Amino acid sequence: MTASHILEKRSVRRSAGGARDSAEARRPGRRERRHAETRARLMSAALRLFAERGFADTSIEDITDAADVGKGTFFNYFPSKEHVLDAFGKTRVARVEAALAETRSGKKSVIQVMRHLVHGAALDTPLTPKLMRSYLIAALLNDSVRQSMTENQAQGRSFGAKLAAIGQKRGEIRSDVPARLVARAMQQGAFGGFLLWALDPEFELTTWLDTWIDLMFYGIAPRGRDGARASARKVDARPSKKKSKA
Numbered sequence: 001m002t003a004s005h006i007l008e009k010r011s012v013r014r015s016a017g018g019a020r021d022s023a024e025a026r027r028p029g030r031r032e033r034r035h036a037e038t039r040a041r042l043m044s045a046a047l048r049l050f051a052e053r054g055f056a057d058t059s060i061e062d063i064t065d066a067a068d069v070g071k072g073t074f075f076n077y078f079p080s081k082e083h084v085l086d087a088f089g090k091t092r093v094a095r096v097e098a099a100l101a102e103t104r105s106g107k108k109s110v111i112q113v114m115r116h117l118v119h120g121a122a123l124d125t126p127l128t129p130k131l132m133r134s135y136l137i138a139a140l141l142n143d144s145v146r147q148s149m150t151e152n153q154a155q156g157r158s159f160g161a162k163l164a165a166i167g168q169k170r171g172e173i174r175s176d177v178p179a180r181l182v183a184r185a186m187q188q189g190a191f192g193g194f195l196l197w198a199l200d201p202e203f204e205l206t207t208w209l210d211t212w213i214d215l216m217f218y219g220i221a222p223r224g225r226d227g228a229r230a231s232a233r234k235v236d237a238r239p240s241k242k243k244s245k246a
Contacts, residue, residue: 039077041067046084051126055134082145085138089152096159110167132198
């Protein structure tokens with residue numbers, strides 16, 4: 001074996017070792033994993049209780065008892081109950097970002113991705129009218145949380161605008177309306193539906209979303225393309241057992 005072959009093998013071994021070391025460095029340690037697990041447990045317990053009881057009737061002690069941690073532990077992860085709802089809002093933004101990535105993959109049309117995004121939000125557990133009211137209360141009670149929620153909404157619109165722009169480039173969405181306005185209209189319509197549901201639990205959310213989605217997609221379909229408009233009117237959500245209220 002020549003000297004060059006020996007050096008080449010050593011170089012390959014060093015590269016492989018470096019890759020392993022890099023992977024090890026990126027892997028969270030036990031402490032980080034436990035921290036993430038405890039935070040997730042607290043957040044899950046809080047959201048479940050907000051969904052069942054509402055914001056005012058859920059104490060921090062209720063949350064820590066449900067998460068099986070000490071009361072003081074809560075403040076190591078969240079400054080207040082309101083901040084749990086802010087974290088919940090950030091998970092919704094992450095869904096929009098994931099929808100954008102799915103759209104870029106080209107496996108689904110923009111309309112399909114948007115429809116599934118909206119219905120996924122509606123069917124998410126433990127989403128209830130009480131949880132939605134808790135979200136609004138958190139924004140009203142805490143200025144820093146309200147500011148953060150406003151930033152979350154802006155980030156969600158930014159992702160939504162990029163998603164709409166892809167649809168315009170593909171010819172799936174009319175191009176005479178700026179993508180940012182399409183994203184804002186999507187956000188306003190969805191938020192309005194959830195708000196009505198929060199105020200009136202008898203309001204059939206999925207039925208409203210079906211109607212709104214059809215009207216929205218009909219409106220943003222390219223002008224003069226009947227096929228695109230027809231496809232926009234198709235509903236792929238699960239059937240609703242109730243009728244929407246007038």
